[in-house]
Amino acid sequence: MAHGTGEARIRVPDRIAQGDVITVNAIVSHPMDTGFFRTKDGDPIPAYFINEVIVTYGGDEIARFEWTSGISRDPVVSFTLRADREAPLTMSWKDNKGGVYTQSVNIAFTAA
Amino acid sequence: MSEHSELPRRSFLQVIALASAGLAGSAALSRSGRLFGAIAAAGPDDPEIPNEEVARIYRERFGGRPITRAHVQLDMPAVAEDGRIVPVIIESDLPMTADRYVKGIHLIVDHNPDAHLAGFYLTPAVGRLSISTRIKMKRTTWVRAILETNTGELWADYTRVLVTLNGCG
Numbered sequence: 001m002a003h004g005t006g007e008a009r010i011r012v013p014d015r016i017a018q019g020d021v022i023t024v025n026a027i028v029s030h031p032m033d034t035g036f037f038r039t040k041d042g043d044p045i046p047a048y049f050i051n052e053v054i055v056t057y058g059g060d061e062i063a064r065f066e067w068t069s070g071i072s073r074d075p076v077v078s079f080t081l082r083a084d085r086e087a088p089l090t091m092s093w094k095d096n097k098g099g100v101y102t103q104s105v106n107i108a109f110t111a112a
Numbered sequence: 113m114s115e116h117s118e119l120p121r122r123s124f125l126q127v128i129a130l131a132s133a134g135l136a137g138s139a140a141l142s143r144s145g146r147l148f149g150a151i152a153a154a155g156p157d158d159p160e161i162p163n164e165e166v167a168r169i170y171r172e173r174f175g176g177r178p179i180t181r182a183h184v185q186l187d188m189p190a191v192a193e194d195g196r197i198v199p200v201i202i203e204s205d206l207p208m209t210a211d212r213y214v215k216g217i218h219l220i221v222d223h224n225p226d227a228h229l230a231g232f233y234l235t236p237a238v239g240r241l242s243i244s245t246r247i248k249m250k251r252t253t254w255v256r257a258i259l260e261t262n263t264g265e266l267w268a269d270y271t272r273v274l275v276t277l278n279g280c281g
Contacts, residue, residue, distance in 0.1 A: 062237035068226035068228070071247055072245075077245045082236075082240075
């Protein structure tokens with residue numbers, strides 16, 4: 001797993017044919033602090049979590065996720081995509097402190 | 113009236129008073145039960161709405177619309193040993209076409225601090241409905257996956273997960 005907050009990876013299948021419905025796996029490094037915990041010294045750890053994820057494909061928004069700190073640390077999400085054209089798939093994770101983390105992967109078709 | 117009838121009469125009145133208080137109490141309970149029921153439009157085997165927070169989510173997100181337990185599969189472990197990382201898979205056989213598709217998935221964990229844990233808003237571009245992630249769970253409770261179609265239908269699946277280690281703090 002990546003260590004810096006906001007480091008992200010998107011994984012898609014190696015071989016994609018036009019029209020396939022593929023599974024996209026994504027992970028972003030983030031503490032997803034709930035605000036309910038304290039440090040060993042007793043200081044409260046403020047809530048710090050990703051609250052929105054936007055997924056675009058060739059510039060069109062195809063999905064949007066609304067999250068809370070109930071999503072586990074270093075959030076993973078997988079979803080499907082109908083690969084109907086060669087275009088970048090981009091995800092932006094936004095957190096409650098204004099952080100925005102973006103990662104892209106190119107959806108390209110393998111020759112038959 | 114003799115002195116002797118006074119005591120039984122008073123206790124009779126007390127019994128009546130207690131009984132009506134009890135009736136009023138149970139009427140209040142069943143009223144709130146009906147209220148939650150009306151919000152949820154739940155089937156006989158569906159989990160009850162456990163608290164005001166979940167009732168509020170139902171009111172605000174689904175209005176009074178009926179929710180039917182079908183077309184959705186919510187896969188979670190029956191026992192989550194670590195409440196910090198509980199896998200969730202939500203799948204559905206509902207169509208994902210241009211005219212008919214699932215526009216939103218609501219993941220609700222009844223007894224978590226944020227009961228509406230996540231919403232996944234989709235378009236037909238995803239092709240088929242399969243979403244997975246990992247969540248935190250505070251304690252043993254029902255988890256609800258409620259899907260809303262673009263035409264406003266609501267479909268759901270529910271599963272009860274036993275949590276042994278609190279994952280929310």
